[in-house]
Amino acid sequence: MSIETNEVRKIAQLARLELTDDEVTSLSADMSNILAYIAQLNELDTTGVPPLEHAAEAGETMRDDTPRPSLERERGLSVAPKVENGCFAVPKIIE
Amino acid sequence: MEPYTWTLHEARAKLDAGDISAVELTASLLYRIEQVEPQVLAYNCVAPELVEAQAEAADHLIHDGKAGPLTGLGIALKDNMITQDLPTTCSARLLEGFVSPTDGTIAAKLKEAGSVVMGKTNMDEFAMGSSTENSATEATRNPWDLNRAPGGSSGGSAAAVAADLCLAALGSDTGGSIRQPASLCGVVGMKPTYGRVSRYGLVAFASSLDQIGPLTKDVEDAALLLNAVSGNDPLDSTSSKREAPDFMDGLKDGVAGMRIGVPKEYFIDGTDPAVLTAVQSAIQQMTKLGAEIVEISLPHTPYAVSTYYLIATAEASSNLARFDGVRYGNRVDNGGDLLAMYMATREAGFGPEVKRRIMLGTYALSAGYYDAYYKKAQQVRSLIAQDLTEAFEQVDVLLTPTSPTGAFKLGERTADPLKMYLSDIYTISANLAGVPAISQPCGLDGNGVPIGLQFIGRSFDEASVLKAAWAFENATDFHTARPAL
Structure with missing residues (x-):
């Protein structure tokens, strides 16, 4: 399994990572190596094996939909990089 | 002995007894x-004034007869x-200087306990690594x-315990992020059953695998902290609704009649002969000590590392999407639009290993590869968990090495990510299956650094794991060896 640099750039776009050219080159090599190792899973016939998504006990995780206090606005905003008018502020999204 | 050397x-x-104050x-x-x-450089942050204030408050509780175990x-x-009172950085540039507006459950519980x-x-x-070298x-x-x-x-936590920088x-x-550093630093480290300890306030890496647990100087302390x-x-x-037992109950009952499985796949080439x-x-x-040793097989063990690196990276790529420079963390604004801000923030804020794992996880989850990688890994995860379920029909706990080698030199494995990943070969299955496991010291290797012994147990049967570990510790003195600093 070989991951070419153009594919690395495509995945980086999906992952919202800018990546320098050097990073693209080394990730291409690293990901190819790791995926070549991981290909060993294909030795196993998993036809009909149910996927295990987590190891939590199956149980009741639903709760009543009752209002309860949550983090106050000021405290939530206190750690934000940029705030305007009591909201998180971000650069322009569309022209 | 100096008080800093004491166990909990x-x-x-x-x-x-009033022999010393907090x-x-x-x-x-x-x-x-x-x-x-x-x-040692174990800590990212120590605030002596805060430490002293907490100690004074603890002395008041003790004086008033309101002291709890911690x-x-x-x-x-x-x-x-x-933590509200101290920064939480995950050793990441992206979170440098971040102070949470709330305490997580662990911090809240320790506060309530007066520790x-x-x-x-x-x-x-972001907990991605096996050497603490991926710290920013x-x-x-x-x-x-x-x-x-x-x-x-958890290299800082393990080193802090080993060097007596905390109790x-x-x-x-x-x-393996508790057990492997515990093994390499010669301390006790336990991963409880998935769901035993709340993860609220733990910055998520791989949510189906992450679990908080103790690193301590002996097994009794592990039970107390748990x-x-x-x-x-x-x-x-995801925290279990089962009532947690008192882990001190039966801790010292011994292992007469206990059935201990030794899986042959955990004694393979590449493991240091000193460890074996x-x-x-x-x-x-x-x-x-009276235990019965049973040779068993966990045939899917050789696939654990591959399975883990697909599932953990897939979950990480999703969990770390939240670090986008909008609500918290250090933003890099290059004057472009929102997308450019996201990309610049994440490029500057994440280190190479975190990027590598986000990339691998994004790839495994992307259209056209999901079934071949992510779903396949979840199916093999089933097989690995099934191996353990079947083993625990025959035995009460498993005994294995924790890590294939003792501590390696700084820089020795950083060039080859795959080699670093293989450090976790003996610890990963317990996370995939969600079962409890402990590492404790059992000797020194040829370089004079500690070797770890692992016991793995059934889901929610930490008691048997602790009992086996306590019996071994009580019969040996490996846990009393200390580094010369």
Whole structure:
């Protein structure tokens, strides 16, 4: 399994990572190596094996939909990089 | 002996007897930190004034007869557990200087218990690594040999316990991140059953695998600290509704008649002969103590690392999407639009290993590859968990090495990510299956650094794991060996 640099750039776009050219080159090599190792899973016939998504006990995780206090606005905003008018502020999204 | 060398239970007895105050005990730890921390670099942050204030408050509780098991005891937290009073950085540039507006459940429980939080410990960035070298600050050193790595990702917590920079610590374990550094630093480290301890306030790496647990100087301390942090939490829907038992119950009952499985796949080529010898001696010791040794097979073990690196990276790529420079963390705004801000923030804020894992996970989840990678890995995860379920029909616990080698030199494995991943070969299955496991010291290797012994148990049967570990510890003196610092 070989991951070419153009594919690395495509995945980086999906992952919202800018990546320098050097990073693209080394990730291409690293990901190819790791995926070549991981290909060993294909030795196993998993036809009909149910996927295990987590190891939590199956149980009741639903709760009543009752209002309860949550983090106050000021405290939530206190750690934000940029705030305007009591909201998180971000650069322009569309022209 | 200096107070900073005490275990939790020794310190508890001295505090309760009035032989020492929490302020004096804490002063001893702060003195030790002043002397040794500059060499070990276990902490990202220690705030002496806060430490002293907590100790004074603890002395009031003790004076008023309101002391609990952890009141006045100095405990360190891995820097991925959020705290209102101290920064939480996950050893990441992106979170440098971040102070959470709330406490997580662990911090809240320790506060309620009146314990003294000594500081936040160094780690691999976002808990991704096995050496603590992936920290955005500096790598923590192994107290046994300052040229070697402490393991990871909870390397700061393990080194802090080994170097007596706290009485005990908490870490998190996604694929071995408590047990492997415990093994490499010669301390006790336990990953409880998935769901036993609330993850609310633990910065998520791989949510189906992450679990918080204790790093301590002996097995009794592991039981004590586990008692303090276990139990259901309405703020974590994956925390189990089972009532947590008192882990001190039956701890010292011995292992006569206990059935201990030794899986042949855990004694393979590539494991240091010194590790194999030490673990073979441990098997003999357990036999002498009256346990019955049963050879078993966990045939899917060779696939555990591959399975883990698909599932953990897939979950990480999704969990780390939240670090986008909007609500918290350090934004890099290059004057472009929102997308450009996201990309610049993440490019500058994440280190190479975190990027590598986000990329691998994004790839495994992307259109056209989901079934071939992610779903396939979940199916193999089923097979690995099934191996363990079948084993636990025959035996009460499993005995294995924790890590194939002792502590490796700093820089020795950083060039080859895959080689680093293979450090976790013996610890990963317990995370994939969600079962409890402990590592404890069982000898020294040819380089004079510790070797770890692992016991793995059934889901929610931490009691048997602790009982086996306590019996081994009680019959040996490996846990009393200390690094010369």
